[in-house]
Amino acid sequence: MIHFENVGLRYGMGPEILRDLTFDIPRRSFQFLTGPSGAGKTTLLRLLFLSLQPTRGIIRSFDREVSSIPRDELPMLRRRIGIVFQDFRLLDHLTTYENVALPLRVRGKDESSYKADVLELLKWVGLGERINVLPPVLSGGEKQRAAIARALIDRPELLLADEPTGNVDPPMAQRLLSLFLELNRLGTAVVIATHDLSLMDQVEARRMILSQGRLDIYD
């Protein structure tokens, strides 16, 4: 589904953060992306989301070469990818419900067509009682789940999650992991960036390990 070939990236005049990455994210696959802090996990996720251009190399996304896609067609590709940030990026003036519904609103959908779905998903991630609350009031774990719900709401073909269990206790981490696995069973490819070894040990899954700009893959 996504293919990287000899991709390299450096910020400004700095050192190469990523060097010669060549790998595939197959359809319906499930993988962890790990590596020490500052190894470039977030950077790699941003490349996968087509939000950042590589300094060199080729990225093919959904069978199209990214560098040849006109700028205004990129949002259409991004809509097939859901992303969860390390720092959530919820809008503080919108309620949990409105934040989670945002991707659908951006796609020009009518509220009546998605309201029930959004409420159902919120219940599923355990935020059924927090739908009308603004993010500043939510706990870290609740924000995390709201951010995850927002990434899932439009049933993406690929889910990118950056430290999705960074702010929750182990039982909740377990629940979120089963949510991702469930999603994967329904056909979404999942990439989870994490430091959490105990989380990775719970699932037999592909591991992509970034260190010093290189990527090692253990299937």
Next chain:
Amino acid sequence: MTEAPRETAQEAQGARRPEMKVRPTAPIVPPSNVSGNALMAVIAIMAFLACLTFGAVNMVRATASSWQSQISREITIQIKPDDAIDMEQALKDARDLALTFSGTRDGTIVDREATARLLEPWLGEGLNLDELPVPRLVIVTIDEQSPPDFTAMRKALSAKIPQAFLDDHRTWVDRLVAMARTTAFIGTGVLVLVFSAMVLTVVFATRGALSGNRHIVEVLHFVGAEAGFVASEFQKHFLKISLKGSIAGGALAALFFAVAGFWQGRSIATPQSDQATALFGSFSMGLTGYLGIAATIAVIALLTTLTARFTVMRTIHEIDQIRSDPSRTDQLPDT
């Protein structure tokens, strides 16, 4: 078929769970995030100035054209005194000759008394015209729509009475036209300046609003929004702000003209108001004037909205470019 029972079940569930109610969807860009008061004031002032300029140009043009039609409704034949001619006879001849041309309506000889009255301010009372070489006048009113052939008339006149001089007031009319044109030109210049200042202000305000709401732009990017969608979310506010501002400014200008007109009507025949009337014409704007103000308001609202949209689109593309280019680590607030 299978959908129906599920739907009713869901409805029943919704009825049992009142906490599932959500508030009416809030705007993506909250109005309080776009600091609009200063911008609104600037737009109101610009709209006021624009309407004032428009009204002033309109007034001067109306006055000029009324003068013009008054002046061009008449021509004068001047006959210089000369011992060789009988003045009274010459005046009659000149009038009769002028009236033979089609396009003339009426001819009046300005008699001795009237001529004396005309000259009184300069030469004093009790004037004996016979002792002075004073030229005499015939005033001919003409049909403005199909004026007579002045060249032919001039030729015929000078053939018959060499001392006669035909004045069709062309010089004055030309000057009036030139003045009206200059005024319109200056007015247009002022309008262009006012509008450019406004466009620039809106550009700055829009860029300010965008950089102050950068986090919203980022979130919208990461949920797959297109530039056009983001632009319209911001543009909504600018339309509202500019409509409010320009309506306030336009209304103020209309009020100004109404009050000025009222003052002029009340104090008619006082020297100040006569002077003002002579200089600027009547302050009564008439329907066209007020329609013009309405049009100015619409133009301003449209102009600011378009400017805001254009600026948002450009800025979003800029932000996109900075975000996507790893070699630019300037001003990047990213993960």
